[in-house]
Amino acid sequence: MAKGTIFIDTERCKGCTLCALNCPQRVIVMAADQLNRKGYRPAQLIDPEARCTGCAVCALVCPDVCITVYREARPCKEAIHEPRAS
Ligand code: SF4
Ligand code: SF4
Numbered sequence: 001m002a003k004g005t006i007f008i009d010t011e012r013c014k015g016c017t018l019c020a021l022n023c024p025q026r027v028i029v030m031a032a033d034q035l036n037r038k039g040y041r042p043a044q045l046i047d048p049e050a051r052c053t054g055c056a057v058c059a060l061v062c063p064d065v066c067i068t069v070y071r072e073a074r075p076c077k078e079a080i081h082e083p084r085a086s
Helices: 018-022 057-061
Strands: 004-008 028-030 043-045 067-071
Touching (some): 018 057, 057 067
Antiparallel strands (some): 028 043
């Protein structure tokens, strides 16, 4: 399965919880002990077992475009050229 991670712009987050509710891996939680400058509890990635797949659901549902998704690059099969035997 693909590996991924996310960056959350916590200062722009309005704490709506949509990302946490929709993450299939359940690796986003709302901060329990932190408020941003707007006074909201921002979303946080808590993923000690590296379960994030980079599926981007969280970024798609975020109404304030606070989440950037990074996914592990994999080589494309068509781009791999085996050396020809001569
Ligand atoms: S990219 Fe997918 S798995 Fe990773 S935190 Fe977002 S919704 Fe969850
Ligand atoms: S969906 Fe966006 S605004 Fe809502 S809690 Fe998640 S990061 Fe914050």
